[in-house]
Amino acid sequence: METLQAEPTNRSELSLLVVDDSRAQRRMLSVLLGRWGYRVTEAASGEEALDACAREKFDIILSDWMMDGISGLEFCNRLRRMAGDTYSYFILLTSKSEKAEIADGLEAGADDFLTKPVAPGELRARLRAGERIIGMQAELLEKNRLLGSTLTELQRVHDALDRDLLQARAVQQTFMRERRASVPGGDVSILFQSSGHVGGDLVGWFRINTNSVILYSIDVSGHGVASAMLSARLAGLLSGAAPERNAAIVMSSHARRETWAPEDVAQRFNRLILDELKVDQYMTMVYVQIDLLTGKGRLVQAGHPHPVILRRDGGFDRLGQGGLPVGLLEEASFTGENFVLLPGDRLFLMTDGITECPDPAGEELGEDGLLAMLTRHRAMPSGRLLEALVWDLAKYLGSDEFPDDVSGLIFDYNGI
Missing domain, CATH: 3.40.50.2300 (Response regulator)
Structure with a gap:
């Protein structure tokens, strides 16, 4: 050569x-x-x-x-x-x-x-x-080399973000406290399944005093990190572990815990979101206060799905009048509603990820579909009932990857 x-x-x-x-x-x-x-x-x-x-x-x-x-x-x-x-x-x-x-x-x-x-x-x-x-x-x-380099960098950033979101999800899970808990006169069972790494739903409870318990179900608008951050802020404001920071608790002159009425709590959160937080998100909620001695309760419904009482005799009662979401309008007002639980009754709170779950054709489950599922499984203990509900929803959807967060809470009232 x-x-x-x-x-x-x-x-x-x-x-x-x-x-x-x-x-x-x-x-x-x-x-x-x-x-x-x-x-x-x-x-x-x-x-x-x-x-x-x-x-x-x-x-x-x-x-x-x-x-x-x-x-x-x-x-x-x-x-x-x-x-x-x-x-x-x-x-x-x-x-x-x-x-x-x-x-x-x-x-x-x-x-x-x-x-x-x-x-x-x-x-x-x-x-x-x-x-x-x-x-x-x-x-x-x-x-092509530059494109490959850019894709590699994007993948690196995505992987880092994915790890952060997994950590955020683990932290968010702690907001739900125990999935099963007991208080004098009742038991609480919680369901929470986010549609992504993190979700905007929040369900929980806390004690006010020996005889009163608060239950709540909240759905922050939107999805992703922004909704999860507002949800985290709200979890801190409804924490039973830090009553001095709880926006619903008032300490009386005798150091006794009292609480704002449910409709007043909704009004306070409405002002908080619009005047202090000033975020683009709003939320729907059901906030319930129950006297454990008498079973008497009061709730506020703010744009959230209707709570349902599963009566011990096999019937159902739908509570609430709808109402406006929280943090959407400054002039919004909220109305409380009274109800009574009898020993053996169960109160079910849920977000619209359940009632608005679509089938493959796009038809939403709706309240009638939910009641049919609850009827089918009402003989089960509440924890197992919630698990069965998730299985039914996945079957109805045709997938176990839900398009919206799925969350709920059942309170079994046993009486004292």
């Missing part, structure tokens, strides 16, 4: 391989190409050319078709099968002019043809066409 270094030119040099079993033909082409500014390498056979291509990348290849051993056509075919993301512009030198033969050359991977004897003007024009192709390919490779 012989290499001829080209004279320097103002044009960027390209590497070019000349393949011909005629030494005179190789030298003639090499001298001409060198004058034009190409860095030229010679190969005396197809086998030698393949070895050269295995060691070095050539921008353009000029190869005779008819050679002893591996023909130019076979050399081209083997070159195209060699691994790598680079491309060499391949010109076959031939005396063949039949259409079928030219078609064979194109099928083998050749880009262009030149008829022998080669005319310098035509050769230079074909080389310039090849340079344009090589330039476009180099530009495409660089863009």
